Amino acid sequence: MIFLSAGLISTAQELKKPTGKPGQKQLITPNIPRLTKPDLEVTSIRLLRSEVNSSKLHTVTVSVSIKNNGQLRADGFKLKAFSQNVLRGDSPWAGFGEPVPATSINGGATVTAEYVFHENPRVISTSSFKFKVVADTNNTVAESNEVNNTSAVINIYDR
Secondary structure, eight states: OEEEETTEEEETTTTEEEOSSTTOEEEOOOOOOOOOOOOEEEEEEEEEEEEEOTTSOEEEEEEEEEEEOSSSOBOSOEEEEEEEESTTSSOOOEEOSOOEEOOOBOTTOEEEEEEEEEOOSOOOOSSEEEEEEEETTTOOSOOSOSSOOBOOOEEEEOO
């Protein structure tokens, strides 16, 4: 049996040591730390622009910071936006357009990027609404913590 550890190759024979009992040996297992899975956390969201076109569909541009609290890189995930009509009391959150590809994030890093979301179909029927984003809504990235992917809620007021 051959083990590879820190670039050195050793045979199982070389990794055995006496157990204290005559004729018996104990296999020594190398102590190699496991890297933790990615953990995407939306740490901030800031409204940059909100516009309404002639069809009364909104386009929202936000700056979003996402931190990868894990050690492994997070690739191939998307951000999904959600909105809620403010004047309708406890109306449900609705998807706000299509998910957009997010920037890959190395373990331990934070990435801040600008994202543009286009309302389609129309889900906003008031001049003011709440808005949030969720990282990795399709669970593309196997994370160590799946419950911290949602941003804070921001209020958007059309003029």
